[in-house]
Amino acid sequence: MTEQTDQHVLLPTDGQFSREQANTAAAAYSNIAIEDDQGTHFRLVVRKNGELVKRYWSFEKDAGYWLNRGITDYGVKKQ
Numbered sequence: 001m002t003e004q005t006d007q008h009v010l011l012p013t014d015g016q017f018s019r020e021q022a023n024t025a026a027a028a029y030s031n032i033a034i035e036d037d038q039g040t041h042f043r044l045v046v047r048k049n050g051e052l053v054k055r056y057w058s059f060e061k062d063a064g065y066w067l068n069r070g071i072t073d074y075g076v077k078k079q
Contacts, residue, residue, distance in 0.1 A: 008072055011064035017044070022058065025067075029075045046070035 009028040011017045019034075022044045026032045035055075036043045044067055046054040054070035056063035 008068075008075060010068045010071060011044075013062070013065040013068065015061070015064075016059050017064045017067075019058070021064075025071065028077060029071065030078050031074065031076045032071065046074055048074045 009025050011021055011025055019042070022034055022042070025044065026034055031047045033045055033047075034042050035045050036057075041058050043055050043057050044063075045052060046067060053074050054067055056067055
């Protein structure tokens with residue numbers, strides 16, 4: 001389940017994150033997107049002013065933890 005706080009939409013911090021969780025996060029922010037979609041796995045990226053800040057594959061250990069740091073530091077919520 002994607003965690004939603006008053007300020008941020010975050011990914012789970014343990015293990016893999018799902019496409020549904022990634023879609024929820026990407027839908028909430030204008031600078032977060034799914035890239036390199038291979039069907040069974042994909043990368044979620046966080047950008048700041050177009051520059052790559054964080055990028056992790058959906059299956060990487062602790063990817064949600066590191067992406068959440070990028071989301072809380074650089075996430076630009078959609079209006």
